[in-house]
Amino acid sequence: MPRRLLAANKLGEYLSAIAHPRRIQIIEELRGGETDVGSLKKALKISQSNVSQHLAVLRGHRVVSERRDGRHVFYRLCSLDLAEWLLEGMRFLPEATPAVEEVRDALRDAKAAWTPSEMAKRP
Numbered sequence: 001m002p003r004r005l006l007a008a009n010k011l012g013e014y015l016s017a018i019a020h021p022r023r024i025q026i027i028e029e030l031r032g033g034e035t036d037v038g039s040l041k042k043a044l045k046i047s048q049s050n051v052s053q054h055l056a057v058l059r060g061h062r063v064v065s066e067r068r069d070g071r072h073v074f075y076r077l078c079s080l081d082l083a084e085w086l087l088e089g090m091r092f093l094p095e096a097t098p099a100v101e102e103v104r105d106a107l108r109d110a111k112a113a114w115t116p117s118e119m120a121k122r123p
Helices: 003-018 021-032 037-044 048-060 080-092 100-114 116-121
Strands: 064-069 072-077
Touching: 003 021, 003 048, 021 037, 021 048, 021 064, 021 072, 021 080, 021 100, 037 048, 037 072, 048 064, 072 080, 080 100
Parallel strands: none
Antiparallel strands: 064 072
8 A cells, every 4th residue: 555545544544533523522621631531521411421432432543541540530632732733623614604603603612612721710
């Protein structure tokens, strides 16, 4: 297999692992540091098993790593650069969508919530 094709395939696999909306949310939530499944469940408003399934995919592609403390498992990003890259990527989303104002407001709110200064204000 030609090297460029091999590289493209590996990049495609990695991007498909992070392409799910919930996984993007998890990545951005972990921007602020280590978090356990319960905290992610509360932040994302989804079931614990759903959070765990998404974390398994992210762990399998080395997007997140885990640290055990007794019965508690804490997750963190392997690279904070990924969270910043995804946040920056919002500027590439097309403006001409059916619900432009709603999408624009949602993107603005998400970007504000996921910026480092806002993460520091969280309880």
